[in-house]
Amino acid sequence: MRVVALGSKVFVTSFQMAGVEGISVDSPMDALSKINALVGKSNEVGLILVSDDIAAGIRKELTEIRAKNPIPIIFELPAPGSKKVQINYRALLKQILGI
Template structure:
């Protein structure tokens, strides 16, 4: 699917994670920057893996998995 805004991307991800036939959702990281908190909440609720891939030509960025886990656990 192609989405032109982070809000639409989040809506599409929510639809996909509600589908029991979907186990993995790959998203360009330039669409996930502004919706990262919502994605973290979604990851805590759903079993579908939502993974942000680097967009073409983007720089490598560090992912703080410890912080993400704390958000998921509510610590």
């Protein structure tokens, strides 16, 4: 299975240097269309890494995709220069499970 990084040019380039495939996007909606295309190839892609600055604009849609598709895993990572943010994973899991 492939790992794909989505985000700004700097975010993607840093993962490409480590051998991870990357797709540079300019907006959250552009990222959402790329993610939907990758989810359609769920047998190929096992993990999608999305920069948090891009994911912030489509967080609700990402949660819906996560709830419907256990694979690929969609994981948000801090973008270069972003501030540390606390994420309540318990609340996120409850939202995904519909509890």
